[in-house]
Amino acid sequence: MKKHILLFTALLAVFAVLISAGCVTTDSPGDSEGMVTITDAFGREVSIPENPEKIAVVGSGSMRYFVYLGIDLDDVCAVDYQDSKLNIETVNVRPYALANPEILEIPEVGAAKGVVDNEKLLMSGADILFMGGASSSNAEVANEIQEKTGIPVVMFYTGNYVTDAEKIQDTLLMLGDILDKEQRAKDLIAYFDAVEADLKKRVAGLSTEETVYVGGVSYNGVHGLDGTDPTYYPFAVLNIKNAAAEVTSVSQTGYAPISKEKLLEWDPDFILVDLSTLTAAEGGALVELKNDPSYRELTAVKNSMVYTINPHTSMNVNHETALANAYFIGKLLYPEQFEDIDPVKKADEIYTFVVGEPVFDLLSANVEGLSYQRVLFNR
Numbered sequence: 008m009k010k011h012i013l014l015f016t017a018l019l020a021v022f023a024v025l026i027s028a029g030c031v032t033t034d035s036p037g038d039s040e041g042m043v044t045i046t047d048a049f050g051r052e053v054s055i056p057e058n059p060e061k062i063a064v065v066g067s068g069s070m071r072y073f074v075y076l077g078i079d080l081d082d083v084c085a086v087d088y089q090d091s092k093l094n095i096e097t098v099n100v101r102p103y104a105l106a107n108p109e110i111l112e113i114p115e116v117g118a119a120k121g122v123v124d125n126e127k128l129l130m131s132g133a134d135i136l137f138m139g140g141a142s143s144s145n146a147e148v149a150n151e152i153q154e155k156t157g158i159p160v161v162m163f164y165t166g167n168y169v170t171d172a173e174k175i176q177d178t179l180l181m182l183g184d185i186l187d188k189e190q191r192a193k194d195l196i197a198y199f200d201a202v203e204a205d206l207k208k209r210v211a212g213l214s215t216e217e218t219v220y221v222g223g224v225s226y227n228g229v230h231g232l233d234g235t236d237p238t239y240y241p242f243a244v245l246n247i248k249n250a251a252a253e254v255t256s257v258s259q260t261g262y263a264p265i266s267k268e269k270l271l272e273w274d275p276d277f278i279l280v281d282l283s284t285l286t287a288a289e290g291g292a293l294v295e296l297k298n299d300p301s302y303r304e305l306t307a308v309k310n311s312m313v314y315t316i317n318p319h320t321s322m323n324v325n326h327e328t329a330l331a332n333a334y335f336i337g338k339l340l341y342p343e344q345f346e347d348i349d350p351v352k353k354a355d356e357i358y359t360f361v362v363g364e365p366v367f368d369l370l371s372a373n374v375e376g377l378s379y380q381r382v383l384f385n386r
Contacts, residue, residue, distance in 0.1 A: 041056060041057050041058075042054050042055065042056060042057060043055060043056075043057050045161065045181070045184075045185065047161045047162045047163065047181065048162055048163045048164040048174070048177065048178045048181060049140075049142075049143040049146055049162045049164075050143070051146060051149070051150075051161075051162060053153075053159050053160065053161050054159060055134075055135050055159045055161060055185065056134045056135065056159075058187070059134040059135045059185070059186070060082065060134055061082060061083075061084045061131070061132050061133050061134050061135075062078075062082055062083055062084065062133055062134065062135050062136075062137060062186075063083070063084055063085035063086070063116050063128055063131050063133035063135070063136045063137070063158075064083060064085070064086050064087065064090075064116075064136075064137045064139070065085075065086075065087045065116050065117065065121060065122075065123055065136065065137070065138050065139065066087055066120075066121055066137075066138055066139025066140055066165060067087070067089060067120055067121060067139065067165065067322045067323050068089070068090075068101065068103075068139070068165060068321070068322030068323035068324075068325075069086075069087050069090070069137065069138075069139035069165065070083070070086055070087070070090045070103060070104070070110055071101070071103045071165070071322075071323070071325070072139075072163065072165070072178065072179060072182055073137075073182070073186075074103035074106065074107055074110075074362050074363070075103070075179070075195055075361060075362070076179070076182060076183055076186060076188040076191050076192060076195070077188065077191050077363065078186055078188065080107060080109055080110065080113070083110075083113055084113070084114070084131040084132050084133050085113065085114050085115065085116035085127065085128065085131040085133060086110060086113045086114075086115060086116065087115070087116065087117070087120060087121065088115045088116075088117055088118060088119050088120055088122065089120045089322050090104065090110055090111075090113075090115075090322075091110075091111060091113065091114070091115035092111040092112065093115055098283075098285075098286055098373050098374070099373055100282075100283065100317065100318045100321045100325075100328075100370055100373055100374060101321050101322055101325060102325055102327055102328060102358050102361070102362045102366050102370065103325070103362045105362075105364070105366040105369045105370055105373075106358070106362040106363050106364035106366050107362070107363070107364075114127070114131060115127070116128055116131065116136075121140075121145075123136070123138075123148075123152050125152060125155050125156050128152070128156055128158060129156055129158070133158055134158070134159075135158065135159050135160075135161060135185075136152065136153075136158055136159070136160045136161070137160075137161050137162075137163055137182070138152075138160055138161070138162045138163070139162075139163055139164075139165040139323075140162060140163075140164070140165060141164065141165055141166045143162075145162065146162065149162055161185070163178045163181065163182060164177070164178040165178075165323050166260070166323070166324065167238075167260050167261055167324045168199065168240075168324060168326040168329070169238060169240040169243065169261065169324075169326075169329070170238055170261070172199075176196050179192040179195060179196060180192050180193070180196075195361070198360055198361070199326065199330070202330050202357065203244060203330075206244045206245060206330075206333050206334070206337060207244055209337065209341065209344040209345060210245050210246050210337070210341055210344060213246060213341065213344070214246040214247075214248070215245075215246065215247050215248055215340050215341075216248075217248065217275075217276035217277055217340070218248045218249075218250045218273065218275045218276050218277070219242060219247050219248065219249065219250060219275055219276065219277040219278075219279060219336075219340070220235065220249075220250040220251060220270065220273060220275035220277070220278050220279070220307070221235055221236055221239050221242070221249075221251075221278075221279045221280075221281060221316070222234060222235055222270075222278060222279070222280055222281065222284070222292045223280045223281040223282070223283060223284030223287070223291055223292035223293075224236045224239075224261070224262050224281045224283070224319075224320060225262070225281065225283040225284075225318060225320050225321065226260050226262030226320060229283050229284055229285075229286050229287040229291065230262075230264070230283075230284065230287055230291070231284060231287050231288070231289075231291050231292050231295055232267075232270065232280075232284070232291075232292035232295045232296065232302070233264050233265055233266065233267065233270070234262060234263075234264060234281075234284070235251045235254070235262075235263055235264075235265055236251070236257070236260075236261040236262055236263065237249060237251045237252055237253075237254040237255070237257055237261070237263055238257060238261045239261060240261075240319070240326075240329040240330075240332075240333065241329065241332050241333035241336045241337070242336075244333055245333060245336065245337050245340065245341070247336070247340055250270075250273040250275040251263065251265060251273070260320050260323065260324050261320075261324075262320065267301070270302075270305075271301060271302075271304075271305070274305055274306050275305070275306065275307050276306055276307060276310075276312060277307050277312045277313075277314070277339070277340070278296070278305070278307040278308070278312065278313045278314075279313075279314055279315070279316050279336065280292045280293055280296075280313065280314070280315050280316070280382065281316055281317075281318055281319070281320075282315050282316065282317060282318055282374035282375075282377055282378065283318035283320070283321060283374075285374055285375060285377075293315075293382065296308055296313060296382070296384065297384050303384065308384055311381065311382075311383050311384070313381070313382040313384070314335075314339060314379070314380065314381055314382065315374075315377050315378060315379060315380045315382060316332045316335060316336070316378075316379065317331065317332060317354075317370055317371075317374065317378050317379075318374070319332060326361075327357050327358055327361040327362065328354075328370075330357050331350070331353065331354035331357050331358070331367075334348050334350050334353045334354070335350035335354075335379050338350055350379055351367055351378075351379065354367045355367045
């Protein structure tokens with residue numbers, strides 16, 4: 008009997024060591040075999056397959072993070088309408104989609120942005136549905152889809168890496184854990200931090216005397232010169248005086264509309280035009296600057312200090328483009344500190360790490376080849 012007790016005690020000790028070393032995992036109470044319970048980005052507890060083989064994704068720009076994480080696109084069986092080939096009206100300036108055109112061939116999960124057709128979801132064969140969003144307002148919808156289809160729905164956070172970096176980092180780590188991409192999630196976060204640190208180091212102790220305005224910023228559609236971003240990432244990280252800094256009412260992507268009179272009052276030294284404006288009504292910001300007599304009197308226009316930048320918001324925020332733009336703007340405002348930087352090469356370096364391909368030329372081609380150009384207006 009004593010030998011049996013000693014043997015049982017020894018086995019318990021070995022089992023305890025295995026548990027502490029992470030070699031043994033157990034399902035949470037109530038989980039079915041092969042299922043684990045996770046808490047998603049909005050606090051919902053969801054029981055999901057331990058190793059999902061097929062996933063569906065929904066929400067504006069929702070495939071972005073999955074490309075960031077480098078998942079096998081063959082594992083994606085349904086995407087949001089906006090990421091599908093049915094969305095033919097949108098000019099493609101999303102680096103994740105440019106680097107992976109095969110996304111367009113994946114069936115859509117619904118007939119509009121953020122919409123899930125339960126029948127299509129069931130037919131897709133998905134083991135799990137990932138639903139992107141910026142708030143918990145869709146939690147009831149997620150719960151209803153889950154109840155009606157039996158397919159678990161995990162909500163994840165999409166938003167502005169500038170103002171909500173911690174939330175996005177937590178989401179990347181959560182997705183990485185579910186999809187066996189933990190290390191890639193950590194590497195991605197470290198890369199974003201390293202690029203930002205490089206930008207800040209170059210301008211440490213410096214700030215610009217000139218004021219700069221960014222116009223043509225998109226949000227829920229494209230806009231003219233009146234669309235700006237008071238929290239524009241490159242300005243914040245490079246200590247640049249944002250002409251629109253006084254505007255406090257902004258969207259979750261940073262967009263805010265301003266009046267023509269306000270821009271004339273600010274009279275910025277530099278104007279940057281986000282090229283998403285090209286598809287705005289009547290030609291957008293560039294046409295306005297060219298044809299509107301009052302805009303022609305702006306200091307930036309008279310001094311030919313108008314430059315173009317790539318769209319950073321398209322189906323939500325493309326942080327990699329915001330980073331790339333920061334190097335172009337840094338070289339523009341701090342030429343000595345960015346003397347070693349070729350903005351196009353730097354952009355492709357960033358795109359290659361984040362989305363897997365150097366897509367600057369593809370993106371530029373979709374904005375009429377106008378990326379990172381000085382704009383001259385005949386007087």
